[in-house]
Amino acid sequence: MRLLQKTLTLLLLAALLHCAAAQNRDRAQSIAAALNAGDYAEALELLRPALQASPGDARLWAMQGAAQAALGEKSQALASYRSALKIAPDNLPALQGAAQIEFDAANPDAIPLLERLLKLRPQDEIGQGMLAVLEYQQGNCPAAVDHFEKTGSLFDSKPDALHAIATCFVRLHRPDQAVPLLERVLGQSPGDEHERRLLASLQLMAHQPQDALATLAPLLSTGQSPGALELASAAYEDAHQTEKAVDALRQAIVLDPDQVQLYVDFAALASAHQSFEVGMNVVDDGIELHPNAAPLYFARGVLHVQLAQYDSAQSDFETAYRLDPNQSLSTAALGLADVQQNHLDRALATVEERLARKPNDPILLYLQADILLRQGAEPGTPDFEKAMHSAQRAVSLGPGLGPAHAVLAKLYLQAGSYPRAVAESKRALEIDPTDQSSVYHLIQALKKSGETSQIPELLQRLAQLRQAADVKEREQYRFRLVDGSNSAP
């Protein structure tokens, strides 16, 4: 943001000079001349008696702030600007100066200053840009992208800012709008492999597999980038070219047999096509090379579950947990494997035992609530209360954990707290707009609340989601992977 800062300082000086002239030409002219000449100490000397004589003159305070800021006296400058703003809240130079100092310190106090500034000058692209960055820093993506969209080409040459806004678009489930931002970044440094893969990742998220493959083409042509091959595999799969997806992943593994994630990806691909044995063989190879890699045991455990080999699955999940006790997924998988075997008590015991060690783990809390619900906890019972408490904590500790919001919505629905069920269902849908259960719970909660106006649209949405899921399912069924070859119809 260095350029921004300079631009802003110049604008500020210009504004100050103009204002001073209007207020007290002689005195202001001297001060302005000093400021203009870069003689900030002299300017401060002149300002002292002027302010004693006219302490209610906001413009003088703003000029003092500008001189102090130029001398690096940020806190004094900020105090001067604040004094100016107390007298004249719409004093533009003071607003700009104070906002700049607060912005430099990444202080959210800059936000109200910039908002006031933008009320006065809505077309101020720099102000919009500063607000976009600040809102991003505060995690307020909707506001960040809103301001970003008003910045014109301000960020075109600023990869960090473009990355930040792209991240916001992803968080808002609008990856297609993030793609052009990273295209700009890549355009400035086309040889940057990192940026190229980042863009391809975004294109994949935006379901633009052919674009992703085009982006990756220079990397794929070398045949030496396992990361690019991994992404290409995902792109081929998204484009329903399963044979090529398998090929790419196999190549990636050959190139980089030490990258554990590649085996896990292969397991996921095999699993999606119900080719569990093939996936198992590849993961076994990975385990042979990396006997201490927890994710591989986790992946193999999941494949065992598909084949109803629950004992083996349990053993793998336990191994994954032993190798990496800090991750919750193997515990979650252990619990889910138990759920599949209808061992709900065992699932609950496993989760609660791990929760005793990690009481603030949102995944474990969610899982506890989910299992209690599956056990048939009824409103008014201690188990139901426990499930409710755990789900509430899960969403509080992991606000991005969609399934936890969905479970909480279901609990509220059962408890008859329909407005809360509506709110939680909506939150779950913000996180995962394709969650059919949450759409259904939302319909039921709205119906019970007597709020029927949104229901027709939701019914239509549910039908569309079902249809999309059917299509996806059919595509997944098109191929089964065959060991030793690529794939077969």
Added chain:
Amino acid sequence: MKITRRSFVSSAAGALLLPSEWLAAAQQQGVASRGVAPQARPPASGRPFNAHFANVAQQAGLRIPTIYGGIDAKKYILEANGCGCAFIDYDNDGWIDIFLLCGTRLDSAPPEATNRLYRNNRDGTFTDVTDKAGLHAVGWANGVCVGDYNNDGFEDIFCTYYGENRLYRNNGNGTFTDVTREAGLLRGETRWGAGCSFVDYNRDGHLDLFVSNYIRFDLARAPVPGQASTCNWKGIPVNCGPRGLPPGRHLLYRNNGDGTFTDVTKESGIAAATESYGMTVVAADFDEDGWTDIFVACDSTPSLLFMNNHDGTFREEGVLRGVALSEDGMEQAGMGVGIGDYQPVGHLDLFKTHFMGDTDGLYRNDGTGSFDDRTRAAKIGVETRYVSWGTGFADFDNDGLADILIVTGNVYPEVERVLPDSPYKSPCILFRNLGNGTFEELGAEAGPGIAEPHPGRGCAFGDFDNDGDVDVLIVNMNEPPTLLRNDLSGRQNWIKIFLEGVKSNRSAIGARVLVHYGGKVQAQARVSQSSYYSSCDPRLHFGLGEAKTVDVEIFWPSGLRETIRGVPANQLVTVREGAGIVKNRGWSRS
């Protein structure tokens, strides 16, 4: 930093990948099953259950197996779903007879492969009168619905088939005539007819006909076990579908009043509904507006509830009214349907059977045709082990509370050789109503007939021996049927009500009956099909507990509301529309 799609998503977007998503994605197969665990079983109530079931099929003369596809393996889903049966008093002697559907084999039909009609000998035995009645028929029969479509006083039979459906007119002399062609019901194409129901949807006094279709299935091109991912069960190659196969479209035929029917599927709005794997059809007035609605249980697709618009059209509102999907909005393998009033509060609730690894579904009607899923609250969720088919609400112990019976049987004979916990033959499930909104699962304590394992499918409820309780007829795949005789002990009271329409259709199908007894009010509906592809005793049976008299309210399909007060218990009463109680045909009390 290694960048992968996953790492970008997790780091940049804060998303979390849960194993459940992966597990769920990979757990798909040919049939929808949520893979839910059973609820914890509450402690046994310790209350005695006075009904006691014994399988008396052999001694009753029901010894011929119901042929249906392969015995040890099923190549196609066509061989797997089986068929229904009917309790029908075809000769109007006051004793219900038995009609059993039958399938065939892929290679060639064995001699015993035919639908069968058994006349009730009034002594606990039956005589096979199939040939004499003109009902010998070979093919892949699925569903049966019964109703007097020509209002001549004799119940007619409609059978659905993979192929051409068949309408049999009862000639009133112990014989039937296949009138499919002359009635205008011959399609000239192969369809997989599934559920069916006679229904007077336009209240003109003539029974119309709704037919659900399961799959658009071409035997010559159908995939075989293991060929696709929908042809596996837990890694074992099995018959494919229904997922992956094109769903059927359902049909509504209007009765022209002259023995013929007209296809009104499109103009009635039925065609506008989502395509689905339709199975059992139950037609009743769910929203109590005097017009019959239609519920279709659907396999692995949302079930359908067609609400009657009173103008010859329907609107489909299954999802909105809470009976299309699971409590989490997921598709279930809807097979059979029970209709009754389990609380009892005077409204028609629904019960729907599903696949193994899933609970069956209990849906409580609030009286407006809006349903709440009460499966878990009612403790029905304690059982998820078996594939469930035929079902119904019936008060087996006459305590005044409707119990639930479920017939089970697997569709994959091949699986139990690898997975012994998925047996091909399985017992019946009996949920006795505890009267507090919950049920208790009973096994052998309800009699050996309940615990006997069979590959069961459709079942019909009725009192074949006229002893004042409810017995059960069950179709078993490639086995003789089961006839569960209820040997009820205790001194609880009951009443049976037989309706005879005048302005309404003669069978009074679509009527809703409220019986007031002992401070309770229980609703039942006169339906043409329920359970799984089956048709039950047309006499509505109400257990009454200690009550010795009842008040009866009848909501006739014509719109007439009739009330009869102070009717003594322990008898059959026949009510003629507008005329009150009239003399029974044949038998009247045990």
